[in-house]
Amino acid sequence: MIRRFSPDPFIVALLLAILVATMVPARGPFATIVDASSTIAIVALFFLHGVRLPREALIQGVTHWRLHLAILAATFVLFPLLGLGIAAAVPGLLPPPLWIGLLFLCALPSTVQSSIAFTSIAGGNVAGAVASATASNLLGIFVTPIVVGLLTQAHGGAIPMSNSWKIALQLLLPFILGNLCRPWLGDWAARNKKIMSLCDRGTIIIAVYSAFSAAVIAGLWQTLSWTILSSLLGICALLLAVALFVTRYGSRLLGFSREDEIAISFCGSKKTLASGVPMARVLFAGPDMGAVVLPLMIFHQMQLIVCAALARRYARAGRQDRAPVVASTSPSSTG
Structure with a gap:
Protein backbone atom coordinates (compact mmCIF):
# COMPACT_ATOMS: atom_id res chain seq x y z
CA MET A 1 0.00 0.00 0.00
CA ILE A 2 2.85 2.38 0.87
CA ARG A 3 4.66 1.62 -2.40
CA ARG A 4 1.48 2.04 -4.40
CA PHE A 5 0.83 5.60 -3.25
CA SER A 6 4.38 6.76 -2.55
CA PRO A 7 5.70 9.41 -4.95
CA ASP A 8 8.09 8.53 -7.72
CA PRO A 9 11.68 9.26 -6.53
CA PHE A 10 12.21 11.21 -9.74
CA ILE A 11 9.25 13.45 -8.86
CA VAL A 12 10.83 13.98 -5.42
CA ALA A 13 14.03 15.09 -7.18
CA LEU A 14 12.04 17.50 -9.35
CA LEU A 15 10.30 18.94 -6.31
CA LEU A 16 13.70 19.45 -4.69
CA ALA A 17 14.85 21.25 -7.85
CA ILE A 18 11.82 23.54 -7.56
CA LEU A 19 12.57 24.11 -3.87
CA VAL A 20 16.20 25.00 -4.59
CA ALA A 21 15.08 27.31 -7.42
CA THR A 22 12.67 28.97 -4.99
CA MET A 23 15.29 29.43 -2.29
CA VAL A 24 18.35 30.06 -4.49
CA PRO A 25 17.26 31.00 -8.04
CA ALA A 26 19.93 31.25 -10.71
CA ARG A 27 20.82 34.89 -11.31
CA GLY A 28 23.29 36.82 -13.41
CA PRO A 29 26.33 34.89 -14.75
CA PHE A 30 25.23 31.74 -12.91
CA ALA A 31 21.90 31.84 -14.75
CA THR A 32 23.79 32.06 -18.05
CA ILE A 33 25.84 29.00 -17.11
CA VAL A 34 22.73 27.05 -16.07
CA ASP A 35 20.95 28.03 -19.29
CA ALA A 36 23.90 26.95 -21.45
CA SER A 37 24.26 23.69 -19.51
CA SER A 38 20.56 22.96 -20.03
CA THR A 39 20.85 23.54 -23.77
CA ILE A 40 23.86 21.22 -24.07
CA ALA A 41 22.13 18.56 -21.97
CA ILE A 42 19.00 18.71 -24.16
CA VAL A 43 21.04 18.29 -27.34
CA ALA A 44 22.81 15.29 -25.78
CA LEU A 45 19.48 13.88 -24.58
CA PHE A 46 17.91 13.84 -28.03
CA PHE A 47 21.09 12.50 -29.58
CA LEU A 48 20.89 9.55 -27.17
CA HIS A 49 17.16 9.19 -27.89
CA GLY A 50 18.11 8.71 -31.51
CA VAL A 51 20.78 6.18 -30.58
CA ARG A 52 18.27 4.18 -28.52
CA LEU A 53 15.43 4.26 -31.06
CA PRO A 54 14.82 0.63 -32.05
CA ARG A 55 13.87 0.72 -35.71
CA GLU A 56 12.71 -2.86 -35.33
CA ALA A 57 10.07 -1.65 -32.86
CA LEU A 58 8.57 0.55 -35.54
CA ILE A 59 8.53 -2.33 -38.01
CA GLN A 60 7.28 -4.86 -35.46
CA GLY A 61 3.54 -5.06 -35.54
CA VAL A 62 3.27 -2.22 -38.07
CA THR A 63 0.59 -4.20 -39.90
CA HIS A 64 -1.68 -3.72 -36.88
CA TRP A 65 -2.47 -0.23 -38.12
CA ARG A 66 -5.82 0.04 -36.30
CA LEU A 67 -4.09 -0.27 -32.93
CA HIS A 68 -1.48 2.36 -33.72
CA LEU A 69 -4.03 4.71 -35.26
CA ALA A 70 -6.23 4.46 -32.14
CA ILE A 71 -3.31 5.28 -29.83
CA LEU A 72 -2.08 8.17 -31.96
CA ALA A 73 -5.62 9.54 -32.22
CA ALA A 74 -5.97 9.50 -28.44
CA THR A 75 -2.58 11.19 -28.03
CA PHE A 76 -2.76 13.90 -30.68
CA VAL A 77 -6.52 14.35 -31.23
CA LEU A 78 -8.48 13.39 -28.10
CA PHE A 79 -6.21 15.15 -25.61
CA PRO A 80 -5.96 18.44 -27.57
CA LEU A 81 -9.74 18.54 -28.02
CA LEU A 82 -10.26 17.87 -24.29
CA GLY A 83 -7.79 20.57 -23.31
CA LEU A 84 -9.28 23.11 -25.69
CA GLY A 85 -12.80 22.26 -24.53
CA ILE A 86 -11.94 22.71 -20.84
CA ALA A 87 -10.11 25.97 -21.55
CA ALA A 88 -13.12 27.28 -23.49
CA ALA A 89 -15.59 26.17 -20.79
CA VAL A 90 -13.82 27.77 -17.81
CA PRO A 91 -11.36 30.33 -19.23
CA GLY A 92 -11.00 32.28 -15.98
CA LEU A 93 -10.19 29.29 -13.79
CA LEU A 94 -6.42 29.45 -14.43
CA PRO A 95 -4.02 32.26 -15.37
CA PRO A 96 -2.86 32.32 -19.03
CA PRO A 97 0.58 30.66 -18.47
CA LEU A 98 -1.06 27.64 -16.81
CA TRP A 99 -3.61 27.35 -19.62
CA ILE A 100 -0.73 27.39 -22.12
CA GLY A 101 0.97 24.70 -20.04
CA LEU A 102 -2.19 22.60 -20.00
CA LEU A 103 -2.59 22.88 -23.78
CA PHE A 104 1.10 22.03 -24.18
CA LEU A 105 0.56 18.96 -21.99
CA CYS A 106 -2.31 17.86 -24.24
CA ALA A 107 -0.13 18.14 -27.35
CA LEU A 108 2.74 15.99 -26.04
CA PRO A 109 3.45 12.42 -27.20
CA SER A 110 3.01 9.36 -25.03
CA THR A 111 5.58 7.94 -22.64
CA VAL A 112 7.71 4.96 -23.69
CA GLN A 113 9.08 3.15 -20.64
CA SER A 114 6.06 3.39 -18.35
CA SER A 115 3.54 2.65 -21.12
CA ILE A 116 5.37 -0.53 -22.05
CA ALA A 117 5.92 -1.51 -18.41
CA PHE A 118 2.28 -1.09 -17.43
CA THR A 119 1.10 -2.89 -20.58
CA SER A 120 3.38 -5.81 -19.71
CA ILE A 121 2.20 -5.95 -16.07
CA ALA A 122 -1.43 -5.92 -17.17
CA GLY A 123 -0.91 -8.69 -19.74
CA GLY A 124 -1.48 -6.54 -22.81
CA ASN A 125 -0.04 -6.36 -26.31
CA VAL A 126 3.55 -5.44 -25.44
CA ALA A 127 4.84 -5.50 -29.04
CA GLY A 128 2.06 -3.14 -30.08
CA ALA A 129 2.79 -0.86 -27.13
CA VAL A 130 6.49 -0.71 -28.03
CA ALA A 131 5.75 0.17 -31.66
CA SER A 132 3.06 2.75 -30.85
CA ALA A 133 4.88 4.47 -27.98
CA THR A 134 8.07 4.71 -30.03
CA ALA A 135 6.20 6.06 -33.06
CA SER A 136 4.37 8.56 -30.82
CA ASN A 137 7.63 9.99 -29.49
CA LEU A 138 9.17 10.15 -32.95
CA LEU A 139 6.14 11.94 -34.39
CA GLY A 140 5.98 14.20 -31.37
CA ILE A 141 9.13 16.03 -32.44
CA PHE A 142 7.24 17.19 -35.54
CA VAL A 143 3.61 17.16 -34.41
CA THR A 144 3.76 18.68 -30.91
CA PRO A 145 5.00 22.17 -31.97
CA ILE A 146 2.32 22.31 -34.69
CA VAL A 147 -0.48 21.20 -32.36
CA VAL A 148 0.67 23.59 -29.62
CA GLY A 149 0.65 26.46 -32.13
CA LEU A 150 -2.88 25.60 -33.28
CA LEU A 151 -4.19 25.18 -29.71
CA THR A 152 -2.72 28.42 -28.39
CA GLN A 153 -4.05 30.35 -31.37
CA ALA A 154 -7.51 28.86 -30.85
CA HIS A 155 -7.28 29.77 -27.16
CA GLY A 156 -6.54 33.37 -28.04
CA GLY A 157 -2.79 33.33 -27.51
CA ALA A 158 0.20 32.25 -29.51
CA ILE A 159 3.68 30.86 -29.12
CA PRO A 160 6.53 32.27 -31.20
CA MET A 161 6.64 29.80 -34.04
CA SER A 162 9.87 31.48 -35.09
CA ASN A 163 11.31 29.07 -32.52
CA SER A 164 10.88 26.30 -35.10
CA TRP A 165 14.53 26.59 -35.99
CA LYS A 166 15.37 25.79 -32.36
CA ILE A 167 13.29 22.63 -32.60
CA ALA A 168 15.22 21.61 -35.69
CA LEU A 169 18.62 22.54 -34.27
CA GLN A 170 18.30 21.36 -30.65
CA LEU A 171 15.92 18.40 -31.01
CA LEU A 172 15.49 17.09 -34.53
CA LEU A 173 19.08 17.31 -35.81
CA PRO A 174 20.64 15.61 -32.74
CA PHE A 175 17.94 12.93 -32.89
CA ILE A 176 18.67 12.18 -36.56
CA LEU A 177 22.42 12.13 -35.98
CA GLY A 178 21.97 9.81 -33.01
CA ASN A 179 19.86 7.41 -35.02
CA LEU A 180 22.43 7.40 -37.81
CA CYS A 181 25.07 6.50 -35.21
CA ARG A 182 22.95 3.67 -33.81
CA PRO A 183 24.90 0.90 -35.65
CA TRP A 184 28.02 1.93 -33.72
CA LEU A 185 26.55 3.16 -30.42
CA GLY A 186 23.38 1.08 -30.08
CA ASP A 187 25.03 -1.82 -28.25
CA TRP A 188 26.85 0.57 -25.92
CA ALA A 189 23.56 2.31 -25.08
CA ALA A 190 21.88 -1.04 -24.40
CA ARG A 191 24.68 -2.03 -22.01
CA ASN A 192 24.61 1.29 -20.17
CA LYS A 193 20.95 1.84 -19.41
CA LYS A 194 21.78 3.41 -16.05
CA ILE A 195 23.86 6.08 -17.76
CA MET A 196 21.04 6.69 -20.23
CA SER A 197 18.53 7.03 -17.40
CA LEU A 198 20.85 9.38 -15.51
CA CYS A 199 21.19 11.54 -18.61
CA ASP A 200 17.41 11.64 -19.08
CA ARG A 201 16.67 12.60 -15.51
CA GLY A 202 19.62 14.91 -15.06
CA THR A 203 18.62 16.89 -18.16
CA ILE A 204 15.07 17.32 -16.92
CA ILE A 205 16.19 18.38 -13.43
CA ILE A 206 18.55 21.02 -14.87
CA ALA A 207 15.82 22.30 -17.20
CA VAL A 208 13.28 22.46 -14.37
CA TYR A 209 15.71 24.33 -12.11
CA SER A 210 16.46 26.80 -14.92
CA ALA A 211 12.78 27.31 -15.72
CA PHE A 212 11.64 27.78 -12.14
CA SER A 213 14.56 30.08 -11.32
CA ALA A 214 13.36 32.51 -13.98
CA ALA A 215 9.75 32.02 -12.87
CA VAL A 216 10.54 32.67 -9.19
CA ILE A 217 12.45 35.83 -10.04
CA ALA A 218 9.42 36.97 -12.06
CA GLY A 219 7.11 36.34 -9.07
CA LEU A 220 5.55 32.95 -9.90
CA TRP A 221 4.58 32.02 -6.33
CA GLN A 222 3.01 35.42 -5.72
CA THR A 223 0.56 34.84 -8.58
CA LEU A 224 -0.36 31.19 -7.81
CA SER A 225 -2.83 30.77 -4.96
CA TRP A 226 -3.94 27.51 -3.36
CA THR A 227 -7.26 27.93 -5.18
CA ILE A 228 -5.51 28.03 -8.54
CA LEU A 229 -3.33 25.02 -7.67
CA SER A 230 -6.40 23.08 -6.53
CA SER A 231 -8.15 23.92 -9.80
CA LEU A 232 -5.11 22.74 -11.74
CA LEU A 233 -5.08 19.43 -9.84
CA GLY A 234 -8.77 18.96 -10.60
CA ILE A 235 -8.33 19.67 -14.31
CA CYS A 236 -5.40 17.25 -14.58
CA ALA A 237 -7.42 14.57 -12.79
CA LEU A 238 -10.36 15.18 -15.14
CA LEU A 239 -8.12 14.92 -18.20
CA LEU A 240 -6.66 11.61 -17.04
CA ALA A 241 -10.05 10.16 -16.05
CA VAL A 242 -11.68 11.04 -19.37
CA ALA A 243 -8.70 9.78 -21.38
CA LEU A 244 -8.70 6.43 -19.54
CA PHE A 245 -12.48 6.08 -19.90
CA VAL A 246 -12.48 6.86 -23.63
CA THR A 247 -9.49 4.67 -24.47
CA ARG A 248 -10.78 1.73 -22.44
CA TYR A 249 -14.39 1.65 -23.50
CA GLY A 250 -13.77 3.11 -26.95
CA SER A 251 -11.41 0.23 -27.75
CA ARG A 252 -14.13 -2.20 -26.72
CA LEU A 253 -16.70 -0.50 -28.95
CA LEU A 254 -14.24 -0.71 -31.85
CA GLY A 255 -13.86 -4.46 -31.32
CA PHE A 256 -10.26 -4.60 -30.10
CA SER A 257 -9.08 -7.62 -28.13
CA ARG A 258 -8.38 -7.42 -24.40
CA GLU A 259 -4.61 -7.26 -25.05
CA ASP A 260 -5.05 -4.39 -27.51
CA GLU A 261 -7.43 -2.61 -25.14
CA ILE A 262 -4.72 -2.62 -22.47
CA ALA A 263 -2.12 -1.22 -24.87
CA ILE A 264 -4.50 1.51 -26.05
CA SER A 265 -5.47 2.44 -22.48
CA PHE A 266 -1.91 2.79 -21.22
CA CYS A 267 -0.26 4.27 -24.32
CA GLY A 268 -3.14 6.57 -25.20
CA SER A 269 -3.61 8.09 -21.73
CA LYS A 270 -0.02 9.08 -20.93
CA LYS A 271 2.11 12.14 -21.58
CA THR A 272 5.90 12.18 -21.58
CA LEU A 273 7.84 14.20 -19.05
CA ALA A 274 11.21 13.09 -20.47
CA SER A 275 10.61 14.81 -23.82
CA GLY A 276 8.08 17.36 -22.57
CA VAL A 277 10.34 19.47 -20.37
CA PRO A 278 13.10 19.82 -23.01
CA MET A 279 10.49 20.69 -25.65
CA ALA A 280 8.97 23.30 -23.35
CA ARG A 281 12.35 24.88 -22.83
CA VAL A 282 12.80 25.23 -26.58
CA LEU A 283 9.29 26.43 -27.34
CA PHE A 284 8.65 28.74 -24.40
CA ALA A 285 11.30 31.26 -23.55
CA GLY A 286 11.19 33.56 -20.54
CA PRO A 287 9.84 33.43 -17.00
CA ASP A 288 6.52 31.79 -17.96
CA MET A 289 8.17 28.44 -18.63
CA GLY A 290 8.02 27.44 -14.96
CA ALA A 291 4.24 27.77 -15.00
CA VAL A 292 4.06 26.05 -18.39
CA VAL A 293 5.72 22.83 -17.17
CA LEU A 294 3.82 22.73 -13.86
CA SER A 328 -18.19 -28.73 -7.17
CA THR A 329 -17.96 -31.84 -4.95
CA SER A 330 -20.53 -30.88 -2.35
CA PRO A 331 -23.09 -33.47 -1.22
CA SER A 332 -25.93 -31.59 -2.85
CA SER A 333 -24.28 -31.79 -6.27
CA THR A 334 -23.09 -35.36 -6.04
CA GLY A 335 -26.33 -36.76 -4.62
Missing part, protein backbone atom coordinates in the same frame (compact mmCIF):
# COMPACT_ATOMS: atom_id res chain seq x y z
CA PRO A 295 0.70 20.98 -15.30
CA LEU A 296 2.93 18.34 -16.92
CA MET A 297 4.72 17.58 -13.66
CA ILE A 298 1.41 17.20 -11.81
CA PHE A 299 -0.12 15.04 -14.55
CA HIS A 300 2.98 12.84 -14.72
CA GLN A 301 2.83 11.83 -11.07
CA MET A 302 -0.94 11.39 -11.28
CA GLN A 303 -0.72 9.06 -14.28
CA LEU A 304 1.92 6.89 -12.60
CA ILE A 305 -0.17 6.35 -9.47
CA VAL A 306 -3.46 5.70 -11.29
CA CYS A 307 -2.02 3.51 -14.05
CA ALA A 308 -0.02 1.40 -11.57
CA ALA A 309 -3.26 0.56 -9.76
CA LEU A 310 -5.08 -0.05 -13.06
CA ALA A 311 -2.32 -2.36 -14.33
CA ARG A 312 -2.57 -4.50 -11.18
CA ARG A 313 -6.34 -4.64 -11.58
CA TYR A 314 -6.01 -5.82 -15.20
CA ALA A 315 -3.45 -8.42 -14.09
CA ARG A 316 -5.71 -9.80 -11.37
CA ALA A 317 -8.64 -9.98 -13.76
CA GLY A 318 -6.48 -11.83 -16.29
CA ARG A 319 -5.38 -14.39 -13.71
CA GLN A 320 -8.99 -14.98 -12.71
CA ASP A 321 -10.02 -15.46 -16.33
CA ARG A 322 -7.27 -18.03 -16.85
CA ALA A 323 -7.98 -19.90 -13.60
CA PRO A 324 -9.37 -23.42 -14.23
CA VAL A 325 -12.96 -24.05 -13.26
CA VAL A 326 -13.11 -26.69 -10.49
CA ALA A 327 -16.25 -28.84 -10.41
